[in-house]
Amino acid sequence: MDKTAVLFLTTGFEEAEALVTLDMLRRGGVAVTTASLTGDLYVTGSHDITVRADALFEDVKDAAYDALILPGGPGTSRYFEHENLLNRIKKAAECGHAVIAAICAAPSVLGYLGLLNGKRATCFPGFEDKLTGATVTGQPSETDGRVVTGKSAGCVFDFSFALLKYLCGDETAEKIRSAVYYKN
Numbered sequence: 001m002d003k004t005a006v007l008f009l010t011t012g013f014e015e016a017e018a019l020v021t022l023d024m025l026r027r028g029g030v031a032v033t034t035a036s037l038t039g040d041l042y043v044t045g046s047h048d049i050t051v052r053a054d055a056l057f058e059d060v061k062d063a064a065y066d067a068l069i070l071p072g073g074p075g076t077s078r079y080f081e082h083e084n085l086l087n088r089i090k091k092a093a094e095c096g097h098a099v100i101a102a103i104c105a106a107p108s109v110l111g112y113l114g115l116l117n118g119k120r121a122t123c124f125p126g127f128e129d130k131l132t133g134a135t136v137t138g139q140p141s142e143t144d145g146r147v148v149t150g151k152s153a154g155c156v157f158d159f160s161f162a163l164l165k166y167l168c169g170d171e172t173a174e175k176i177r178s179a180v181y182y183k184n
Contacts, residue, residue, distance in 0.1 A: 003030045003167045005067035006060055008085060009053050010037040012075025015045040016153040017103045021069060024160035027179070028172045030067075035060045037082050046073040061088055066167055068092050072104020072124060072152075079109045089113060096146065099166050103150030103159045107131055110147065119144040122151045140184070157182050 007022055018034075025032045036043050036053035044050045061084060068089060070079060079085060086109070092098040093115050102110050107123040108130035110116050117133030120142045128136045140155035141148065141162040148166060150159025161182070165173035 003066045004064075005030050005032045005069055005163075005167070006063070006065045007032055007034050007069040007071065008037055008057070008079075009034055009043040009045075009051065009071070010075045010078040010082070011044055012073055012078065013043065013045045013071045014073030014075075014104055014153055015047055015049045015051075017071035017073065017150070017156050017159075018045070019051070020156040021071065021101075021103070021160045021163065024157070024164055024176055024180075025167070028164045028168050028176045030164070030167055032069075033060055033063075033065075037078065037085060046075060057082075057085065065092075065098055067099045067101055067163065069163070070102040070106035070109060072102070072106040074105075076105035076108065079106065080112065086113060089115075093146070099146045099148055099163070101148040101150075101159070101163050103156065104152050105130075107134075107149045110149070115147060119147055121147065121149040123149060124152050158184060 034053040041053050104124045111130050111132040121134040122139050122142045140158035141150045148163050161173045
């Protein structure tokens, strides 16, 4: 069965975290949809790189996915303003069928929603106190149950491969890791 994911984009997202994750997952065969939270298909990241999302949030809000992904960056604060996104993440967590993934500052959203209670997690340095209920490890990436977190843009490959491993297994993750000559 093919795996699916939705990667949410908002103004100020960290481009490397979004685009490397998108690239690695698609290389692994995951059907990833990028979804704009801005009401416009064109979304500008934190370094003035504009990308065209595949869909608007409204188009994907009720669709079932195997993973929901939040890239970090300065735009992370906008996630807290998008009540429908927060409800979508909570619903996915309650149903227990999807992995919830966040990197850099974005794990703070998961802490805010109470999704990190009793879990190991990591985040961008300085956001540790926002990971309410988590054991913060400082590792490049963490997988605990249905939650995958990443530390920063510099750790995006670790995060991507952890997510790919969760969705598609060790063999696929290792195949893609080897194909891009990633050494950690």
